[in-house]
Amino acid sequence: MTTPFKSKADFCALLATQPAPDQDAAAAAAARNSQLTKPAGALGRLEDLALWYAGWRGQAAPMITAPQVAVFAGNHGVTAQGVSAFPAEVTEQMVLNFQHGGAAINQLSTCFGAKMTVHALDLDRPTADFTKAPAMEDDEFIAALATGWQAVDPDADLLVAGEMGIGNTTSAAAIAAALFGGEASDWVGRGTGVDSAGVALKARVVKAGLQQHEAVLQDPIEVLRCLGGRELAAMAGAIASARHHRIPVILDGFICTAAAATLARAEEGALDHCVAGHVSAEAAHGRMLDALGKKPLLSLGLRLGEGSGGALAIGVLKAALACHSGMSTFAEAGVSDG
Numbered sequence: 001m002t003t004p005f006k007s008k009a010d011f012c013a014l015l016a017t018q019p020a021p022d023q024d025a026a027a028a029a030a031a032r033n034s035q036l037t038k039p040a041g042a043l044g045r046l047e048d049l050a051l052w053y054a055g056w057r058g059q060a061a062p063m064i065t066a067p068q069v070a071v072f073a074g075n076h077g078v079t080a081q082g083v084s085a086f087p088a089e090v091t092e093q094m095v096l097n098f099q100h101g102g103a104a105i106n107q108l109s110t111c112f113g114a115k116m117t118v119h120a121l122d123l124d125r126p127t128a129d130f131t132k133a134p135a136m137e138d139d140e141f142i143a144a145l146a147t148g149w150q151a152v153d154p155d156a157d158l159l160v161a162g163e164m165g166i167g168n169t170t171s172a173a174a175i176a177a178a179l180f181g182g183e184a185s186d187w188v189g190r191g192t193g194v195d196s197a198g199v200a201l202k203a204r205v206v207k208a209g210l211q212q213h214e215a216v217l218q219d220p221i222e223v224l225r226c227l228g229g230r231e232l233a234a235m236a237g238a239i240a241s242a243r244h245h246r247i248p249v250i251l252d253g254f255i256c257t258a259a260a261a262t263l264a265r266a267e268e269g270a271l272d273h274c275v276a277g278h279v280s281a282e283a284a285h286g287r288m289l290d291a292l293g294k295k296p297l298l299s300l301g302l303r304l305g306e307g308s309g310g311a312l313a314i315g316v317l318k319a320a321l322a323c324h325s326g327m328s329t330f331a332e333a334g335v336s337d338g
Helices: 008-014 023-034 046-055 077-081 089-099 104-111 136-150 168-180 196-210 220-227 230-244 252-264 283-292 308-325
Strands: 067-073 115-120 156-164 248-253 275-276
Touching: 008 136, 008 220, 008 230, 008 252, 008 275, 008 283, 023 046, 023 089, 023 308, 046 168, 046 308, 067 089, 067 104, 067 136, 067 230, 067 308, 077 196, 089 115, 089 156, 104 308, 115 136, 136 156, 136 220, 136 230, 156 196, 156 230, 156 252, 168 196, 168 220, 168 283, 196 220, 220 230, 220 252, 230 248, 248 252, 248 308, 252 283
Parallel strands: 067 115, 067 156, 156 248, 248 275
Antiparallel strands: none
């Protein structure tokens, strides 16, 4: 699959011309929902999810049969600052674990019937340390966006984007601070398990990155290039690609949400095809979801990444559609609707 962009300007123009949900399908789904054998609104948010999904898929009574979990991995030059409890080599080791089926995300993907794909982006060549230079040059950035775009299966009917990258909570915190303001300390957390001194170090590193790239902080896509990582750029590319194919998306945790937020800040409504799968234990994740107007489906204290919270939420969305599309109407069941 080729990508419809060759530059940042192309990518931004694409965001401005992405498809909208099918209003006729949404209206037909709402009409069906009003006739199902239950009191109006009795399934709460499950009903809203079903109508949202129906509009994006263009079907009044859809089902999820081909979900995809795409995991992207990248290494970060900023780890040289000591921001992670684990060495950068763990990224490649975990990619091998994904490929061999041994990680949590493998089990969750299998559990909910999702095809899982793994995409390692130049692990032998970390991004630049963003406190000293842009994390990616323009060509590297476009290549990472394109990897994400091409990773989406056009035949999928749901996408979860996950990640692996030692140091990427620092990158996500820097992006969040750039997009939403506040102090660097508002956005950093323990990540893979750093202590209080490590959190303070991360805040100093994020502050240094913001100062280094102060000139571009009003441009969300440049923020992603300068402060992000290849796997964050790839997730943004995948989320945009899913919109192009009218594939609904479940956002994962702090890092995925930071990548997605750059799209939302670049183009209003760019995440209308997305729901938040969960709110993670990384404290700033909930703050970022609030800023984006995304109410999480689950809150289980997860902080693993990999797409794990998003994959768990596949079950919630499948349940919403099973009820919406599988239930009988009052007429079909011969039940009086009052």
